[in-house]
Amino acid sequence: MEQLSQTLERFGGVYLLPFALAVVAFIMIGAPSSWVTLTVAGLAMGMMVFLMASGLSLVFGLMDVLNFGHSAFVSFGAFVAASVLAALGGWLGSDSVILNALALILALLSAVAFGVVAGWFFESVIIKPVYKDHLRQILITMGALIVSEQVILAIWGGTPITVHRPQFLEGAFIFGDVSIEVYRVFAFVLGLAVFIGLHVLLNRTRIGLLIRAGVENREMVESLGFRIDRLFIGVFVLGSALAALGGAMWAGYVTLITPALGAEMMIVVFIVVIIGGLGSIQGTLLGAIIVGLTANYIGYLAPKLSLASNMLLMMAILMWRPNGLRPAVK
């Protein structure tokens, strides 16, 4: 048993979980073509959830601040992107791929820009006064979430809004009897790019070094003369921008968004962060992929169970590893 676990650890340890999940699902589903479709859908969903969750996890790891209002950035990102896409409807409808892509890039960029501004505002106005006081942090960020949901309702109204996708992301690739939606591939690639970017930023740059040091021991970094509060704002802004990006991508994925979107995604994001372990990017990615895959597999195998499955998964993992799979904060 000891030897087995060591061998497993050498081959990747908990990172093997998604593969194990995929193999089990393959046996249970039986049909390879639906399995491929479901796996791609799960990976795409996982990557979008990763975009939303990474910021929350990083902010907690570095600042010991849990932002219950994080999902507000997700919904604002979705609505801003939807509005920009609607405004550029002419570009979307044209046959030119360049105009299409330009509209998409503008929509995503405006969501990110909004995330940056809103994140900066949120951090300096709402959260700064309540550092180190968890109770008041939870209450205040919850209050901010209520207010921002109401603002969304006031601006965009309560009716669902249709999101227009660019022409070149519609449709699907067909390989034999397997069909893969283009948008899912796009979401997966974008998420992977962001993950690699974050990974490089954290592990290969000086700023990343400081951030990781701050997660380990904040006071030591401060006493060495670094302005860790500026890093805080930077990380918070980055996190909210990523959340807005994730929301924008999600809007294009579901194509019909309501103001309840943020609250729905928040639950998934929390489960991902808890499963992955707070504070680490790898853990968040792992949690997001596991949740994405399980949601899609269970949704196919036992639709009634699909919503409870995430919760059961979280309970099981918490029993096994009370701090999540790959926590950065001890």
Added chain:
Amino acid sequence: MTRKMTFGALGVKAVMLIIAAALLFAPFLFQDVRSIEVAARICIFIVLVASYDLLIGYTGIVSFAHTMFFGFGAYGAAIALKEMGPGWNAVLLGGVLGMLVSLVIAAAIGLVSLRVKAIFFAMITLAAASVVLVLASQLSQFTGGEDGITYKVPDLFKPATKLLVDDAGKVVKLFGVSLNGKIAAYYFVFLSTLVLFLLLLRITVSPLGTVLEAIRENDVRAEAIGYRVVAYRTFVFCLSAAVASLVGTVYAVWLKYTGPETALSFDIMIDILLMVVIGGMGTMWGAVVGAVLLVLAQYYLRDLMGAAAEVVSSVPLLPELLNPDRWLFWLGLIFILLVYFFPKGIVGTLMTKGARG
């Protein structure tokens, strides 16, 4: 308590007396249907908020699953009344079953997650509550889905029931109010919530309450002195879950209807949070003040906001924000400001008024 009462504390006690008297005589003081509705809702929410205050204010645990337990009690009674027909044994059975479910789930959540950080606990309860909400609307053969369940309550509470009859066989009127089943239902709500509230009040002044406050102030120290913090936290979580569940049963009997909107929705959780913070965390009196103010605001502030929206109709965006449906926006703002500037809430701030140093 040997400390001398402050001027503010006296004021708070006086307000409590007025509220208690108003609730006791509510059916005679305010003789329209809506007012009785408001008074019953206030009674229910006072206990719900007080049991939540035991968690957040006394022990320092933030849970977002309080409506879940409230819902268990309500749905327990509702399903039992629907299946077994109107009768006291259905209410009893449903209430007890709902409470047992609440206890089991609270114990499970508590043991799994109360040993980790407060923040983890908050997230887990939030996730659990939302899953239960979704389940309630999906398992429609038991819960009636989004539509909820309507059912009959014991005969005593029917408006046609005559509590006292005069010689002619007519319902006796007292101060112009006919003593029918509606009055009986209101006093059922009033008395059961009063008992639960007094129970909670008794717990907070017992040695147990002191231990809970010690855990809130410094859990490491409490552990070092020899109190088993996890056991105490789990116990108080179960206790408040049981009380919430019982109140849920009472509410279900009063409303004669149970659905996601009235018993489980996240809006109720937000209401409870607002009431606790506005009234003041860490005092049972705060729960009373918070519940009274907020329920009154819910019923009467919206009318005011509608009028205000008319006035500013020419300004962009403002009428949208003053729309009666947007009242949570203003409450949210007030909530944030209160947490910043008056973390003790109305009652907590008043209590220390007039104290020396």
